[in-house]
Every structure is written in structure tokens, then in C-alpha cells.
Amino acid sequence: MAVTVTLAPGRRSLWDQPVAIAVHGLAPAQRVTLCASLRDEKGALFRASARYEADAGGQLDLARAPSLGGSYSGVEPMGLFWSMKPDKPFWRLVKRDVQTPFPVDLEVYEGHDPQPSKLLAQVVHERSFLRPGVRRIPVREGSLRATLFLPPGSGPFPGIIDIFGIGGGLFEYRASLLAGHGFAVLALAYYACEDLPKDMEELHLEYFEEAVQYLKNHSQVKGPGVGLLGISKGGDLCLSMAAHLKDITATVTINGCLANVGCVLHYKYMTIPPLILDQERIKITEDGFADIIDALNNPLEEPNRKSLIPIEKAESCFLFLIGLDDHNWKSEFYANEAAKLLQAHGKKKPEIICYPATGHYIEPPYFPMCVVSYHSKVGRHVIWGGEVRAHSMAQIDAWKQLQAFFHKHLGNDQITHPSKL
Incomplete structure (x- = not known):
């Protein structure tokens, strides 16, 4: 046989x-x-x-x-x-x-x-990565360099802007998978893509505001507001958007920071400096990799508070997904401090979900865990943390949690599920 x-x-x-x-x-x-x-x-x-x-x-x-x-x-x-x-x-x-x-x-x-x-x-x-019927639409309107994914059906659908971290370019895989679950998702590049700036030296929040208005006004997107999803640097960008921009209903950050990091951020009359990364506090592992978990200054201490994101100004609901072994920065600390700031100003307490033995790059389910990779801002290979099985199980749960959060707060009446291909 x-x-x-x-x-x-x-x-x-x-x-x-x-x-x-x-x-x-x-x-x-x-x-x-x-x-x-x-x-x-x-x-x-x-x-x-x-x-x-x-x-x-x-x-x-x-x-x-x-x-x-x-x-x-x-x-x-x-x-x-x-x-x-x-x-x-x-x-x-x-x-x-x-x-x-x-x-x-x-x-x-x-x-x-x-x-x-x-x-x-x-x-x-x-x-x-594309469920049958999901439509992929390149977006080159105004300054935007993005791709919109629309679910099968006539809509309208809850809208989400998907933002990745330091590394640049346009990444679509998370957005395309989310669209298969009933969301209209805009995968947004913000540097190192076509005619966008090649380096992340400074960013303008007006660019992200343009993305919010594009998605909000799309005929296939259900209002009144949109959702934000960001990982790492994308996480702090989402918090800055929620704090300073209108029409943000729900925000999910994956191992994000509570301060502006990596570059200067401009918005109208404001210039927000980046939180300083102290090279002298970088540790080197036995294998010769950088451990940068203690390298960022504390944004709650002077003079670093200029980089702190005024999350208390936001009208959005928040979900923080945290890897407790994140070696990029102290994600759990930032999430807890965000909760304190929101509650101190009479805002709703954010949802915080922490995953033991889980590192920085929490991806969609079944992606292999990234243990070490090159960090362009540090200029060397860094460790990201996590134990393989625990990290992988966290990715499965985090994927379910962020969908449930967006379904709840963006009011999805057309919840869909992956089908056979």
C-alpha cells in the first residue's frame, strides 16, 4: 500500500x-x-x-x-x-x-x-493571502502610497489602516488576510516606497491624516470613524494619530511605544522630537547581538516628556497586545502607563493583553518567530525576544483578539470567515 x-x-x-x-x-x-x-x-x-x-x-x-x-x-x-x-x-x-x-x-x-x-x-x-473575492486596489491618490483590500460583497465594511514598523516599504500580507475577515484594510507605506522619502528622518502627521480621510470617505467603508492597527514604530504612529487626528474609533497596537521614536514627527504647528536611544545602554549578548530593551530613555521623565504621546486627548478605544519578553523596548510598561493617563483624564481603560514568553514581532498566525534581525536605527543585529512555541501560540490568540476588538468597536454587520480555496 x-x-x-x-x-x-x-x-x-x-x-x-x-x-x-x-x-x-x-x-x-x-x-x-x-x-x-x-x-x-x-x-x-x-x-x-x-x-x-x-x-x-x-x-x-x-x-x-x-x-x-x-x-x-x-x-x-x-x-x-x-x-x-x-x-x-x-x-x-x-x-x-x-x-x-x-x-x-x-x-x-x-x-x-x-x-x-x-x-x-x-x-x-x-x-x-487573498481569500476568493477579496479585491486588491493600489492607491496612488494625493500623497498616499498604499494598497486597499476590500472583502467580498457589496459593503460597506469597517475600515482599518494597517501600519508596520521601522524597515520601510509597503507590506500587504496582514491587510490582505484581515480583509478576508470582513474589513476594508488600507496597507499604508510611509517611507522607502516609490517617491516617498527613502529614510525615516522626519514624518508629517498630515500624511497619515490624508490616509484617514481617504479611507473614511471611501464608498465601501462604513463610518463614522476608522480603526488603526500598528506594530512597533507603527504602534506609536497609531497612538499619535489617535491623539491628534479626528475620526479614529478603535486603535490596536502591537508592542508599541508611548512616545514618538526613531524620527522627528511634525503636525501643523507642532514638532515632536524622538525619544532618545542611548547607545551606551545597549547590551551585547554572548552571541554578539544587541539587546536594546534598556536603551530608550523614560518618556515620563524630564526632558523626555516632549516625546510623550498625549494619548489622553484621544477619543478612540484602545487594545494593547504585549509580548512580555519583548526585547525591543518595555512594551508592558508603556501600555500600563497609557492606561493610567487615559483613566486619569476620565477616559475608558484600554484593553491590555499580555503574552508570556512572547517577543516583539507578533505576526499573523503560523509565521515563524523572528529571533534576530538587522535594526536599521541601531545599525546592527538585535534580538527580539520570545520562546518559539509560546510566541507562536500568542500570534494565534492575538489575531483573534484584534479581530474581535475591531468587530466590536467598528460595528461589523458582515462578519466573514475564511473559506476553502
Whole structure:
């Protein structure tokens, strides 16, 4: 009997959708090694493997069988995806073209050898970023360099602006996946994209105000206000937008700061300086990487308060998603101080969800954890924190939490769910 691999819901699914993996036609209690691999659009290889043993009937179901070792251990139905590591050191998995899927090679090998060689079965699983019917619309209106994703249907839909951190460019993968859940999402670049400034030396909040008005006034977007979603530097930009701009109803930050960081921020008559990063407080790990968690000055102390974001001026509701092992900066401290400022001014207490053993880059579900990568503002490779399994589980929960928050506060009457592709 030939060994075969079955996938449910099928050989193609959305990236944020779990897939059930089973192997059939094995001998009773047969030992096998399962391997998963993919190449990103720059050719970098990501891989994971795990050792399993078939049941008495020669079947192997990853939803029930424990991994006996390898990239992970225990019962982890999606472990072959979230435990992937890059062959290229210090590389982060990023989807650059959401119009094409990531093909993931799944292979079954005989035995538990460290380098198994006898291939028993293989299958390619395509992980997509666009749910059928989601529309991708490049936006080049006024100063904006962005992409709008609209869900299937006639709308109108709750609108969200999606902003990433330091690194520049236009990242669409989170926005495209969110659109599959019933949101109109504007993925917004703010530097290092086409004719935008190549460096993040200074930013103007008027650019982000233009994005708010574009989305708010779109015929497919449900008002009266819009939502904001930002990670890292994108998080503090979202807080600045909520504090200074109108029409912001709900704001989600993922490991953001309570101060303006990384560059000068201008808005009308105001110039907001960046919070100073003290190079002398950067620690170097045994592996030679930078640990920058203590490098930023405290924005609550003078003279640093000029960089503090006046979050108490905001009319938005807030959700802070926090990795308790974030080594970029003290995200939990900033979230708690934001809560104090809001409540001291009679505003609603923000929701704060903290994830133990979770690092800085909380991505959509099943993205491999980024352990170390280059930080352009620090000028060297830095550690981001987190333990692989805990971080991966946090990504799954955070994805559900931010959707529930936006559904609640933006009033989505057309909640949708990923379907088979």
C-alpha cells in the first residue's frame, strides 16, 4: 500500500487558516520523519522537521499524534509551519507579493535518522493571502502610497489602516488576510516606497491624516470613524494619530511605544522630537547581538516628556497586545502607563493583553518567530525576544483578539470567515 499525505481543507488554504495533516499507508508503529520547507520571494529557505510514530493501524494524524522530537515536541497540528527556521542567518519571513501563495513542500521520510534519505511520500500545500473575492486596489491618490483590500460583497465594511514598523516599504500580507475577515484594510507605506522619502528622518502627521480621510470617505467603508492597527514604530504612529487626528474609533497596537521614536514627527504647528536611544545602554549578548530593551530613555521623565504621546486627548478605544519578553523596548510598561493617563483624564481603560514568553514581532498566525534581525536605527543585529512555541501560540490568540476588538468597536454587520480555496 502506497504511503499518502492528506490535507484538510485541501491542498490550498489561507495562511491564517489551520490545515489538518495526516499520513496513511504506513506500517503499524512505523517511525517516520515529517519535513516542511518553503522559499520566500528572495530565495531564502525555511525548514522544519519532526519525528513521529504511526498508530497500530499504520495511520498518523498530527492532530492526535505527538512529535517525538525535532523542531518541536508534543501534539502540535501546525508545528511544521510555525517552527520553521531560516537557513540564512538572521532572516525574517515576509510575504512581499500577496497575489501569489507560498508553496510549502511537505515530505515523509523513513525512520528517525538526523538526515533521513528514503522519501515515502510528498505533497505541496499552497498557503494563500487573498481569500476568493477579496479585491486588491493600489492607491496612488494625493500623497498616499498604499494598497486597499476590500472583502467580498457589496459593503460597506469597517475600515482599518494597517501600519508596520521601522524597515520601510509597503507590506500587504496582514491587510490582505484581515480583509478576508470582513474589513476594508488600507496597507499604508510611509517611507522607502516609490517617491516617498527613502529614510525615516522626519514624518508629517498630515500624511497619515490624508490616509484617514481617504479611507473614511471611501464608498465601501462604513463610518463614522476608522480603526488603526500598528506594530512597533507603527504602534506609536497609531497612538499619535489617535491623539491628534479626528475620526479614529478603535486603535490596536502591537508592542508599541508611548512616545514618538526613531524620527522627528511634525503636525501643523507642532514638532515632536524622538525619544532618545542611548547607545551606551545597549547590551551585547554572548552571541554578539544587541539587546536594546534598556536603551530608550523614560518618556515620563524630564526632558523626555516632549516625546510623550498625549494619548489622553484621544477619543478612540484602545487594545494593547504585549509580548512580555519583548526585547525591543518595555512594551508592558508603556501600555500600563497609557492606561493610567487615559483613566486619569476620565477616559475608558484600554484593553491590555499580555503574552508570556512572547517577543516583539507578533505576526499573523503560523509565521515563524523572528529571533534576530538587522535594526536599521541601531545599525546592527538585535534580538527580539520570545520562546518559539509560546510566541507562536500568542500570534494565534492575538489575531483573534484584534479581530474581535475591531468587530466590536467598528460595528461589523458582515462578519466573514475564511473559506476553502
